[in-house]
Amino acid sequence: MKSGEKLDVGEIYGINVLGKATYDSPLRLSKKRGDDIFNFVKEDDKILQDISLREFKKCLADNKEPFAMERAGPREKIYFNVKKTKAAIVTCGGLCPGINNVIRSLVMGLTYFYGVKEILGVRYGFEGLNPAYGHGFVDLTPAFVKDIHQFGGTILGSSRGGQDVGVMVDTLYENGVDLLFTIGGDGTLKGADAIGEEIKKRGVDISVIGIPKTIDNDVNLIDKTFGFETAYHVANPIIRDAHNEATGAYNGIAIVKLMGRDSGFIAASAAISMSVVNFVLVPEMHFELEGENGFLEVLKKRLDTKHHAVIVVAEGAGQNLFKKDKKEQETDASGNIKHGDIGLLLKTEIAEYFKKNDRQVTIKYIDPSYIIRSAPANPGDSIFCNGLAYHAVHGAMTGRTRFVVGRVNNRYVYLPISAVTNKRKKINMEGGFWYTVLESTGQPFEMR
Ligand SMILES: Nc1ncnc2c1ncn2[C@@H]1O[C@H](COP(=O)(O)OP(=O)(O)OP(=O)(O)O)[C@@H](O)[C@H]1O
């Protein structure tokens, strides 16, 4: 392609809008550079998805515009009349550090940036949008939320389990809600999109916004979800102490099981952050216990040389070892598969194997379980939660709908909900992150 020639407009992650934004933003921001005042974000400001030069050159060669997404932030024109705007906030799914920070910053942002006067707190997840449960609403004001960031959990309560989308939209409409902020994981975001679809069908003016929350960090496309960093931060000293237990006995083995239903980011990050771990087992890998290259044999070799071992296992790892029939698979209220307890299975299998091989071992099994997700957000997550909430408020006021706010390549962006829910983010076993895990643990590429 010759210089100066225009690229074809390629695919971008287009976001639905309720209509044209016609009101002037009440924010006193600048429109020009060089005046030391933050500028409104221009509508054509996009962030590249893949920042490698090779990918960019490939797009140039194919005469295609690279994949890009909207930069998040305040716009000059907004859609909603701030004098009449009413918002609602709902939190769904499992707990996660930082939920209260997000609620607090949404309330502060809506109130102080745009002058929104009424914000409803929906109780106990999507249940709270079904009047049959009788949960009622909480009035969220700056005075009410000012201290909540100091606590873990969610002041609104949460739930799993499906609700009738029509009933939820009726509730929003009947209560005059213009903006619905949903804070949750993949399930919540799918629910939010379904609500947005129903709103569109009815032709009503309600924006639906998603703020991705999950300690598992399994939301597609975005750099990370809030709460993930705190979760592995809490796991870090637990691993340190597990190592003390392992080295405190001849042939001591410590097993730490961490959450991570389908993605092993918590286990892997915790292990790299406290690099005394010798084996990390995650759902993304296939490993066997038996056999010449199986996990038990590799563990034996490790004990023969070092006489202790620390194993960190993600709850969704090694599910192939349970040999369950598809029909026997149990699910929770939201349809998430309940996994077999890999921590206990490892403990039993390791004990039996070394007994059979006539070797003395001491096994300590540690399952911190919910402890890693019920803590308050650490400083890194607190900063992140603030940023997500403020950017969500700015996006919502413009009439954008069915979108999530997230960070991609270290920038805040808006993405359609469907782009982040159509696939679960998993550790790339050929990627640099997993390679770091192998470098840090010294475990083999394969154990099967
Ligand atoms: N496809 C869907 N359509 C409508 N609602 C859904 C859909 N999937 C999930 N939900 C609802 O979203 C809520 C939260 O889902 P879920 O329990 O799976 O948690 P999550 O948001 O994925 O968070 P976590 O990371 O803790 O799993 C539940 O009330 C669930 O019924």
Ligand SMILES: O=P(O)(O)OC[C@H]1O[C@](O)(CO)[C@@H](O)[C@@H]1O
């Ligand atoms: O027992 P609960 O509350 O349903 O949630 C457990 C699940 O939630 C998660 O923490 C995700 O939020 C998973 O890692 C875990 O499997």
Ligand SMILES: [Mg+2]
């Ligand atoms: Mg989920």
